[in-house]
Amino acid sequence: MNIGPGMVVTMHYELTDDNNDELESTFDAEPFLYLHGHGNIIPGLEQQIEGATIGQKLHATVYPAQGYGDRDPQAVFEVSRDQFDADAELEIGMMVYQETDQGTQSFTVTAYDENHVTLDGNHPYAGHVLHFDIEVLDIRPATAEELEHGHVHHGDHHHH
Numbered sequence: 001m002n003i004g005p006g007m008v009v010t011m012h013y014e015l016t017d018d019n020n021d022e023l024e025s026t027f028d029a030e031p032f033l034y035l036h037g038h039g040n041i042i043p044g045l046e047q048q049i050e051g052a053t054i055g056q057k058l059h060a061t062v063y064p065a066q067g068y069g070d071r072d073p074q075a076v077f078e079v080s081r082d083q084f085d086a087d088a089e090l091e092i093g094m095m096v097y098q099e100t101d102q103g104t105q106s107f108t109v110t111a112y113d114e115n116h117v118t119l120d121g122n123h124p125y126a127g128h129v130l131h132f133d134i135e136v137l138d139i140r141p142a143t144a145e146e147l148e149h150g151h152v153h154h155g156d157h158h159h160h
């Protein structure tokens with residue numbers, strides 16, 4: 001069986017950046033499952049993993065255009081500190097969430113003082129070349145319900 005549209009893929013992956021720093025790894029944790037062909041993973045990874053078989057190990061290099069995009073300097077901006085609760089504990093690198101026209105957006109706090117907070121709306125991996133080391137553990141056809149929903153259903157991890 002090969003990875004293609006409508007297949008549910010179970011895999012382990014390790015993600016490193018250009019400095020060879022590990023960003024994420026599932027190898028010591030639960031494997032990652034996704035439904036192929038529904039945009040559930042970044043396009044560059046979805047393209048490069050297509051056709052792989054069970055047990056296959058592969059390396060995928062994903063450039064920003066096919067990953068999380070380039071960093072947008074316009075997405076970094078300053079807001080007034082009083083937009084946060086006075087007793088809110090701010091920390092560099094923490095994520096804050098805000099309702100916008102496009103739904104809930106996440107921002108990283110990159111700086112703050114008593115009057116201002118700098119927020120970065122870029123994805124933390126924007127502008128990074130991403131290196132995936134992948135081991136394909138299982139491939140199965142998606143159920144009709146999964147195809148209809150556009151995502152995997154498994155165990156207790158049924159999110160909508």
Ligand code: ZN
Binds near residue numbers: 149151159160
């Ligand atoms: Zn569902």
